[in-house]
Amino acid sequence: MKQVSKIFASALFVLVLPVSSYAATTTVSCESDAVYGENSCDQCFDGGSVVVGDNKGELFDVWENDSDTDQLLFKEEQEMPKMIPLGGASWSENKAGEGIDFWQYTSELDAFHDEENLGEKLPAGQSVKWIASSLGSAYELSSSTAMAGDNVGLLTYDISVRNLAADGTIDTEAKKHRECVLFKAAGGTTPPPVIPKNPELPKTGAEHILLVFVALLLGFGFLKMRKK
Secondary structure: HHHHHHHHHHHHHHHOOOOOOOOOEEOOOOOOOHHHHHOOOEEEEHHHHHHEOOOOOEEEEEEEEEOOOOEEEEEEHHHEEEEEEEEOOOEEEEEEOOOOOOEEHHHHHOOOEEEOOEEEOOOOOOOEEEEEEOOOOOOEEOOOOOOOOOOEEEEEEEEEEEEEEEOOOOOOOEEEEEEEEEEOOOOOOOOOOOOOOOOOOOOOOOEEEEEHHHHHHHHHHHHEEEEE
């Protein structure tokens, strides 16, 4: 009964989670923004613009074997994708429920499991969606003071694979590849008011004191007239 309750609670959490927008991407040159080079990106994508409160879910990455040999992926060598905040922005990792991993290996990847080498073997020239965010999980832009067009987040996908020769020899050094998706601010916030370093104090010269005295006399005269 407790197990059923946990499953029901997780399903309910997914239903009430804010709808996640699919992180559609467009391939761009890694020279198009300095942040790609600063983060050692090998393949670069434009993730579009976001505003505070936006959720980015339904995320995944594709492993492409563009070599002329089979390749092996060992899960224990992989680093999970991560969102790097930029420009003072803050992102929250909203999981679908308690005990559910944000990132999960796909069933498509598991279909390439090679028991002999205890890894996932992808033939040359083929590709597979190897990792994806769990259903209902999303990154949320929780705060940002960036102006329109400023960088607010960089989603990085790291993958490490090893070439497998025809004779069964596995490369001793893994081939590492990093794909990056850049998100920019769709709009800015109203800048805070400028406070002068030396704010002007109320004037207290002789002429201002005289005006205050006259105002008091007029007020006193008005009160006397009302009494009469």
